[in-house]
Amino acid sequence: MRWKRRCLTIGYALLAMLILVACQAPKVGNRHGRLVIWHDWPEPESGVLQEILHSYEVLYPEVRLVTNYVPSDQIAARFAEDVATGLGPDLLIGLETHELYDFVEAEQLLELTAYALASDHFQPQILDALRHDKAFYGVPFAASTSVMFYNTERAAEPVATLDEMVVLARRGDRFGIPIGFGEAYWGVDAFNGTAFRDADVDPNAGFGAWLTWALQAQAQPSILFDGDKAALRGLFMRGEIDYYVGQSSELNTIRQELSDDNFSIASLPAGTNPFAGALLDVETLTVNRYTSKSWLAVDLVSYLTNMSNQRKIAHGDFGRIPVNVNVKLDPRISDIEATLLRQQQRAITLPFAVGEQYDDILAFGDTLYLQVMQGVLEPGDAAERLRLEFSSPND
Amino acid sequence: MLRENFLRLLDIFGILGTYLSRPEVALQVGLFYLVVIITGMITLALWYRLVRPFSTALQNSASPLWQRILINMGSTSIFPVVGLLLIKLTEIALRMQGRLSGLLTQLSWVFVTILVAGVLMALLYTNMDSAERRHAHFRFLVPFLFVISVLQINWQLIDLGEVAEVVVVILFQSPISVGALFIATIGLWLYVELINTLHTFAVNTYIRYTQRDDGEGQALLLLLRYALILAGIAFALGRLNLNSTTIAAISGGLSVGIGFGLRDVLGNFIAGILLLFERTLHNGDVIEVDGEIARVQSVSIRSTRVRTINHVDLVIPNQTFLTSQFKRYTGESRQVRFPITIHANYENDMSHVIDLLTTAAQAHPDVLTEPAVDVQVQDAFGDNVISYDLYMWADQPMEIPRIKSDVTKTIWASFSAENINLTFPDVELHFNDSLAQKWPNARRSHGKITARPLGGQS
Numbered sequence: 001m002r003w004k005r006r007c008l009t010i011g012y013a014l015l016a017m018l019i020l021v022a023c024q025a026p027k028v029g030n031r032h033g034r035l036v037i038w039h040d041w042p043e044p045e046s047g048v049l050q051e052i053l054h055s056y057e058v059l060y061p062e063v064r065l066v067t068n069y070v071p072s073d074q075i076a077a078r079f080a081e082d083v084a085t086g087l088g089p090d091l092l093i094g095l096e097t098h099e100l101y102d103f104v105e106a107e108q109l110l111e112l113t114a115y116a117l118a119s120d121h122f123q124p125q126i127l128d129a130l131r132h133d134k135a136f137y138g139v140p141f142a143a144s145t146s147v148m149f150y151n152t153e154r155a156a157e158p159v160a161t162l163d164e165m166v167v168l169a170r171r172g173d174r175f176g177i178p179i180g181f182g183e184a185y186w187g188v189d190a191f192n193g194t195a196f197r198d199a200d201v202d203p204n205a206g207f208g209a210w211l212t213w214a215l216q217a218q219a220q221p222s223i224l225f226d227g228d229k230a231a232l233r234g235l236f237m238r239g240e241i242d243y244y245v246g247q248s249s250e251l252n253t254i255r256q257e258l259s260d261d262n263f264s265i266a267s268l269p270a271g272t273n274p275f276a277g278a279l280l281d282v283e284t285l286t287v288n289r290y291t292s293k294s295w296l297a298v299d300l301v302s303y304l305t306n307m308s309n310q311r312k313i314a315h316g317d318f319g320r321i322p323v324n325v326n327v328k329l330d331p332r333i334s335d336i337e338a339t340l341l342r343q344q345q346r347a348i349t350l351p352f353a354v355g356e357q358y359d360d361i362l363a364f365g366d367t368l369y370l371q372v373m374q375g376v377l378e379p380g381d382a383a384e385r386l387r388l389e390f391s392s393p394n395d
Numbered sequence: 396m397l398r399e400n401f402l403r404l405l406d407i408f409g410i411l412g413t414y415l416s417r418p419e420v421a422l423q424v425g426l427f428y429l430v431v432i433i434t435g436m437i438t439l440a441l442w443y444r445l446v447r448p449f450s451t452a453l454q455n456s457a458s459p460l461w462q463r464i465l466i467n468m469g470s471t472s473i474f475p476v477v478g479l480l481l482i483k484l485t486e487i488a489l490r491m492q493g494r495l496s497g498l499l500t501q502l503s504w505v506f507v508t509i510l511v512a513g514v515l516m517a518l519l520y521t522n523m524d525s526a527e528r529r530h531a532h533f534r535f536l537v538p539f540l541f542v543i544s545v546l547q548i549n550w551q552l553i554d555l556g557e558v559a560e561v562v563v564v565i566l567f568q569s570p571i572s573v574g575a576l577f578i579a580t581i582g583l584w585l586y587v588e589l590i591n592t593l594h595t596f597a598v599n600t601y602i603r604y605t606q607r608d609d610g611e612g613q614a615l616l617l618l619l620r621y622a623l624i625l626a627g628i629a630f631a632l633g634r635l636n637l638n639s640t641t642i643a644a645i646s647g648g649l650s651v652g653i654g655f656g657l658r659d660v661l662g663n664f665i666a667g668i669l670l671l672f673e674r675t676l677h678n679g680d681v682i683e684v685d686g687e688i689a690r691v692q693s694v695s696i697r698s699t700r701v702r703t704i705n706h707v708d709l710v711i712p713n714q715t716f717l718t719s720q721f722k723r724y725t726g727e728s729r730q731v732r733f734p735i736t737i738h739a740n741y742e743n744d745m746s747h748v749i750d751l752l753t754t755a756a757q758a759h760p761d762v763l764t765e766p767a768v769d770v771q772v773q774d775a776f777g778d779n780v781i782s783y784d785l786y787m788w789a790d791q792p793m794e795i796p797r798i799k800s801d802v803t804k805t806i807w808a809s810f811s812a813e814n815i816n817l818t819f820p821d822v823e824l825h826f827n828d829s830l831a832q833k834w835p836n837a838r839r840s841h842g843k844i845t846a847r848p849l850g851g852q853s
Contacts, residue, residue, distance in 0.1 A: 012432075066406045066413075085497035086419035087552065290495075292416045388654050 030061035033293050035300065038079065040072035040094035043254060047092070048316040052309045056300060063296065070094070083108045083288060089292040092299060095140060096127045097282045099357030100138050108138040110287035115298055120326045121305050121377035125291035126282055138284035139301050140323040142313055144249040145347040146186050146278030147265045147339065151258070154242045158266030162213060164189060165243075165269055169222040174241040176232035179214070179225040179373065181365025186245070186278035187214065189348060190271030207386060211372045211379035213271070218373060225373060229365070247281070248340050251319030265339050267346070282323065314341075364389055402560045404573070407561075410555050420552075420802060423498040426485050427548075432476040441477075446470050462523060469518040471513030478506040498812060502553045505544045512540055519592060522599040531595065534586035534707075542581060568638045579631040586627045594620040613678075614671030617696060659714070660697060666713035667696040676723070681792035683722035690793055704793055724792035730763065731792050736797055738780035738804060740816035745772065745781065748815060752785045755805040761798050763788040 015264065041049050041062045046069060055064045055187045068089070070078055075092070076099045082088035083103070092367075095103070103109050116127065116136035126140045150158050169175060178184065193206025193212070217223045224241065226232050237257035238243035246254075247270065252261065268276040285304060287297045303309065310324035314337055354361070369388060371377035414420045446469055468764050477843045489496040508555040520528045549555060559574025594616060601612050669675050670695060680691040682701065683728035689709060698710050715721075724731045727843075739748050756768040771787040789798055810817060 027814055034409050036410050036413055064406070064409065082494070085501065085551075086417055086423065086495045086497065087414055090413070290417050290419050292413075292418070 029187050029230055030297065031060040031296060034064040034066060034298055035091055037065055037091045037093065038071055038075060038089040038094075039065045039067060039068050039076070040075045042069065042071075044314065045320070047316045048312055048318075052304060052312060054262045055309075056303050057230035065300075069144055080108075083290065086290045088288050088290075090288050090293055091282065091297045092288065095138065095286050095306075097138065097284060097286050097352065098350060099360040100130070100284065100286065100356040101352065101358075103133075103286070104137045106355075108289050110289045110291070110294055110297070112139055112287065112298065112301065115139065115302060121310075121326065123299075123323065123325050124325055125349055126280070128351070129280075129282060130284065130352060131323060132352045138286045139284045139305060141230070141304060142283045142320040143323055143344055144281045144283075144319055144321060145340075145343050146183065146245055146268060147248050147343055148268055149244045149246055149250075149254060149263055149265055151236070151239065151242045151262060151264055154239075158211050158264070159243060159269045161270045162187075162217075165223070166220060167227075168218055169220040170219070173222060173243065175223045176235055176241040176244045177214075177223065177225050178229040178232055178245060179227055179369050180229075180374055181362050181369060182247075182279060183229060183247075184214075184347070184369070186268045186276050187271070189278070190269070190273050190276035191298050192271075192273045206383065208379045208383035209271070211369070211382055215372060215375075215379060227370070248319035248321065248343070249281075251317070251336070253263045263334055267339060267343055275346045277343070277348050280344060280349045282349065283320070293312050397562070399563065400563060403559050404558065404563070407558055410836055411549070414552050419495045420498060423489075423495065425501070426489075427499060430478060430481045430485060433476055433850055438474040441473050442470065446473070447602060453735070457489075463521045464518065467517035471517045472510060475513060476507040479503060479510070482506065496561075498551060502548060502673075503548045508543055508547060509540050510847055512543075516592075519596045522596050522603060527599075531588075531592040533846055535592050536587065536622070539585050539589070542585065546579055548601070550738045562665055566635075567637055569635065573641050573844050575634045575636065578634045583631040585754035586631075588629070590620055592621050613694075614668065616666070617671065621696060659712070663697040663713045666717045667694065667698075668695055670699070670713055677725075679712045679725070680722040684709075684715070684719075688724075688793060688795070704796065729790045729792065730766070730788050731790070731795065732766070732786055732788050733795050734800065735785045735787070735802060735806070737783045737785060738817060739783060739810075740780060743815050747813070748781075748783060749787065751809045751813060751815065752783060752806060756785055756802050757786075757810055758805060759798060759802050761789050761791060761794060763790060 010345050037177065039049060046164070050067065053067060057063055057065055069208075072094060075094045079088050079092055079095070080103070082107075100109070100320035113136045115121070115133075116130070117137055122140050126143070127136070130136050130140065147160055155168075159168060159175075165175060181281070186208035188207050191206055193210065197391065214225060218225055222233065224235075229246065232241070232244055233246055233250060235241045236246075237254055248265070251265070267279060270276050285301045287294060287301065291297055305324060307324050307326045310322035310327045314322045314327055315318055315334075317334065317336060319340065321340045365386060368377065368382040372379055372382050401568050419630075420588050446466065482499060485494040486499050488502075489499065499770065499773065516531065519531065519741065546555065559577070560572055562570040562572050563576065568579075597616050598613055601616065605612065676682070676691055676694055676699060678691055678693060682689060682691060682702070687701040687703050687709070692700045692702050692708070693715075698712050699716065701709050703709065720807060737748075749772075752770045753768050756762050757764070762768065766788045769787075771784045771786065773782045787797060787798070787801070787802065791798075809815075
């Protein structure tokens with residue numbers, strides 16, 4: 001029976017240790033402790049992020065930041081799995097605005113309203129995309145949007161309008177345009193369409209107009225519409241197409257094959273709207289509701305979004321757009337950075353509540369694109385179906 | 396690089412501390428350990444009250460197989476089943492209070508693992524005696540479940556895969572990671588114990604179901620056991636990823652010394668294989684080595700363990716049986732012939748003595764009737780007595796000394812009853828006159844030398 005007593009003693013000791021650890025009061029106002037951070041920035045972009053985080057550790061030597069890279073297509077799912085058990089990172093860098101909805105509904109994110117409203121860092125448009133019932137559960141960190149990549153060896157000037165694109169295509173210039181509701185939303189905006197509303201049956205406006213143009217442009221052999229964005233990007237990187245509409249965050253990937261002398265980026269071609277804007281993908285900073293270091297996490301959020309660090313992100317030159325309004329870039333220094341900022345100002349942010357239906361909207365929209373491009377459905381009918389399927393989130 | 400790796404290791408385990416500092420996580424982990432403690436207490440109580448009374452009675456090999464399996468499974472399943480029930484109740488309680496319980500659900504898989512392992516081991520226990528079960532239980536099952544449980548618990552909280560990849564030491568210019576070290580030490584040890592347990596089960600099953608206690612099958616199983624162990628060692632060393640050039644250089648230098656040092660061990664190893672394949676020795680054989688009669692308990696690859704009549708265990712290196720002579724009482728047959736030599740006086744009727752000897756031997760229950768008892772007269776023309784050799788047969792070689800003692804007592808009693816003289820050697824000395832005068836009082840009597848002058852009166 002002696003061993004039974006020993007087992008019980010060990011068990012009680014372990015329990016006591018756990019209780020002591022759990023009962024440690026968080027030390028507010030004192031920057032010390034360890035934060036676990038997840039991010040989805042691959043190499044070499046993560047170098048800039050690590051540099052920023054390291055500078056925070058240098059400022060506050062008693063703080064230890066432990067980072068872990070999770071691919072962007074897995075980060076939301078893994079966070080959901082861990083946070084349901086109380087685990088997961090203290091700070092998460094990488095959730096996009098449309099991915100926040102489910103976490104907010106499940107009450108798994110710390111409310112950051114006080115910080116978000118108190119700071120004047122952020123563009124009101126971007127903040128609106130994160131507002132949920134007057135509260136904020138995420139803070140913008142960086143953004144990306146669609147731009148036109150073009151091969152400077154083959155094209156002296158970028159394409160300014162959609163009509164010009166057709167002319168150049170007849171001349172032999174080759175274009176690659178990802179066809180998908182999210183990727184091609186700039187086309188809807190080029191025809192003055194608005195997000196998921198007012199896509200009325202008039203084929204001369206919005207979604208219907210864009211589909212009509214796409215259907216006609218498809219007749220040009222030099223304009224490739226494809227749902228496989230990676231394939232189109234590969235064609236551009238190999239020099240098999242001259243223009244490619246892609247995400248600004250693909251900049252570094254394209255640099256692996258083409259040097260900065262061989263390509264550049266430009267604003268998206270205009271339609272009836274002279275300033276076509278794509279959807280703005282905003283990466284957020286979110287804090288795990290179950291963290292025991294909430295004060296430290298919020299302090300780090302503040303640090304990451306200050307002007308100095310946002311400028312570093314811009315100068316990192318990998319297609320991530322700073323969200324701090326005070327970051328002003330000189331276009332003479334970097335044409336790419338200036339173009340990105342300009343495109344970001346035209347970009348469209350979705351209301352927060354759209355996140356609930358975001359995946360469904362994209363899937364439905366992708367199906368409509370496919371049907372229209374294959375001639376199964378008329379553009380006007382497709383627009384009407386979209387309008388009927390999804391009412392305004394504010395209705 | 397090692398310093399960075401250690402810092403990385405500290406970071407990973409620091410994450411564990413970070414998680415445990417969260418109240419929701421600490422609560423779930425704390426409740427899990429509480430469930431483990433309570434489950435242990437309940438298991439002990441149930442085991443003492445329900446299982447143990449039946450366990451002793453049903454564990455003997457005469458019990459039906461299904462009963463033995465049932466008892467063994469019952470013994471090994473109580474802890475995990477009770478644990479799972481308590482975990483589920485705790486989860487329900489947490490959910491009712493709106494607290495997180497996901498981690499507790501994941502930790503409950505520890506009990507599932509214990510249940511599966513326990514059930515599998517219970518099947519193995521059916522063909523083991525209590526000593527073998529105890530050995531398997533405390534040398535393999537308990538350590539294995541402890542290690543698995545610790546790994547499973549920590550796997551929920553930190554990335555053990557990342558921990559396994561951290562290089563902690565550089566040996567002979569080869570980086571060795573935590574994972575490789577674990578496999579080469581704890582993993583290898585558990586693997587060897589598992590193989591030993593399976594070997595015990597296989598041997599017992601082979602003997603039980605083939606009814607053959609020969610050495611050939613056991614030799615094959617033994618070779619298989621050592622082959623698997625060697626394969627495991629090779630795998631573990633392979634995981635260490637030691638530089639082959641360095642290993643070759645070191646082993647070349649050590650091989651001579653190792654060869655000399657292990658010469659005897661290798662000799663015993665080869666002798667053991669030969670013994671088993673040639674069926675020179677089996678478990679249960681009765682042999683006589685250095686004058687000691689003993690029964691063979693087990694023949695292993697290096698030595699043979701025997702138990703003497705006095706219940707003393709001897710461990711004899713196998714080479715002894717190949718290089719020295721020994722008697723084996725249980726060869727083709729377990730029947731052994733052994734003699735008792737009796738000296739009787741000339742005065743006794745020879746046939747009468749022979750009848751008495753035969754009757755005394757046949758009366759003993761352990762003396763075989765076939766082959767029959769035989770009395771041979773070896774020396775009918777000796778100086779003083781006639782020597783009779785009483786040959787008896789028995790099939791329990793270890794009992795020969797006792798049988799001889801019993802028969803001797805019976806002979807003594809029957810000779811006394813029939814007035815058969817077991818005379819002592821009688822010697823008559825004849826002295827010359829001078830010596831006779833010197834010892835005038837010397838007399839001749841039973842067993843004593845008496846003196847008589849030459850030609851004179853005694």
